Amino acid sequence: MAQHNVGINSEYGDWDWSADAGERARLLQSPNVETGPKSDEGQRPGAGTTSALGAVFIVVNAALGAGLLNFPAAFSMAGGVAAGIALQMSLLVFIIGGLVILAYCSRASNERTYQEVVWAVCGKVPGVLCEVAIAVYTFGTCIAFLIIIGDQQDKIIAALVKDPQGADGSHWYTDRKFTISITAFLLILPLSIPKEIGFQKYASSLSVIGTWYVTAVVVIKYIWPDKEIIPGHIPTRPSSWMAVFNAMPTICFGFQCHVSSVPVFNSMKQPEVKPWGAVVTAAMVIALFVYAGTGICGFLTFGASVDQDVLLSYPSNDVPVAIARAFIIVCVLTSYPILHFCGRAVLEGLWLRYKGETVEEDVMRERRRRVFQTVCWFLLTLLLALFIPDIGKVISLIGGLAACFIFVFPGLCLIQAKLSEIQETRSTSWWALVSYGTFMVTLGAFIFGQTTANAIFVDLMA
Secondary structure, three states: OOOOOOEOOOOHHHOOOOOOOHHHHHHOOOOOOOOOOOOEOOEOOOOOOEOHHHHHHHHHHHHOOHHHHHHHHHHHHHOOHHHHHHHHHHHHHHHHHHHHHHHHHHHHHOOOOHHHHHHHHHOHHHHHHHHHHHHHHHHHHHHHHHHHHHHHHHHHHHHHHOOOOHHHHOOHHHOHHHHHHHHHHHHHHHHHOOOOOOOHHHHHHHHHHHHHHHHHHHHHHHHOOOOOOOOOOOOOOOOOHHHHHHHHHHHHHHHOOHHHHHHHHHOEOOOOHHHHHHHHHHHHHHHHHHHHHHHHHHHHHHHHHOOOOHHHHOOOOOHHHHHHHHHHHHHHHHHHHHHHHHHHHHHHHHHHHHHOOEOOOOHHHHHHHHHHHHHHHHHHHHHHHHHOOOHHHHHHHHHHHHHHHHHHHHHHHHHHHHHOOOOOOOOHHHHHHHHHHHHHHHHHHHHHHHHHHHHHHHHHHO
């Protein structure tokens, strides 16, 4: 096969779909997605090999993740079960709508990844902002993953040394900073340096098993609680409207699968908007039950005293919960490199486009740059994770960015797609869709601005 040189230009239309250019697009795909070629005999352009049922499970897998651990605390913050469910259901309408809009714009623009759709439909400035947001979001998620590793290791070590104080009351080698660092250097860094990510499918399977097991443990522990678990006060209404808004980042972080959704849509045998609507509706309903089950049962088990990471609320010597912690650690260890690859690929594209260079054929130079990018990314995320002990603080920030992926960019795409239509008269449906897109952009911008400003204010006042 002939090699292609790909120019890094100001517009995505200048990108050629080649093996060299493909890293950034491949890395932004969801695990287990096999995207078909753009043109094959007997297949329509863009048709893939994934069935509708397979797409449902891939989208569910993309949605479920580490955000699951924070949902009981989000229910507590929102003001109880009724308020938490109402907030989820309200946002779910727009979450599903955003997924359908992205599929529609992907068909219209013939682009196959999230950021390329934004580039093609909205133009250069929103496209660059989208890529920067993806890089920051993946960076923040990597920090959250390292914090989760530290949280679970603290409890496991406390059980092994039979010390209720865990890392705080034992030797230097059980110290949280040491255990996170040694785990990161020995396991995460070696997995992050390679250019390819062939272990995606294994990480995907582990994530599915781990999240479902955590949900099962939380639900069972609520039905048959341990005697030593005493729930705190169980609020039945939010303390303020601000508290409800502060619960939104967790929900957005949990349901954010939009960046992965465009490659999944294009991997389907029939990449059409109508069947895709059924796929994402089914997937989001499944994710809703998992998140709601964990949130409700975890919240009712511990009440307002629930930790930001629900597994931290359980005793360290609880065997089923210890297994759940081990599952979470393994999932995070394999998920960190995948998120890092996504961020690195986006940064690589931004850098080469800024320099006006082509994708290089010099393997050694590319390798040096990749290693440098990986080490810098790894050290920065590790350093921040060591001094940010609360996962809730990270989710409050990156949850606002998740709102941009769910609401702002799909809303902009819908508005621009409708404005580009050539019509002599604007129909009622046209105005309705433009209004819907405007509302999505406004809602997403509000969630992002409010939650980010509040997170910064809380950190400054702490």
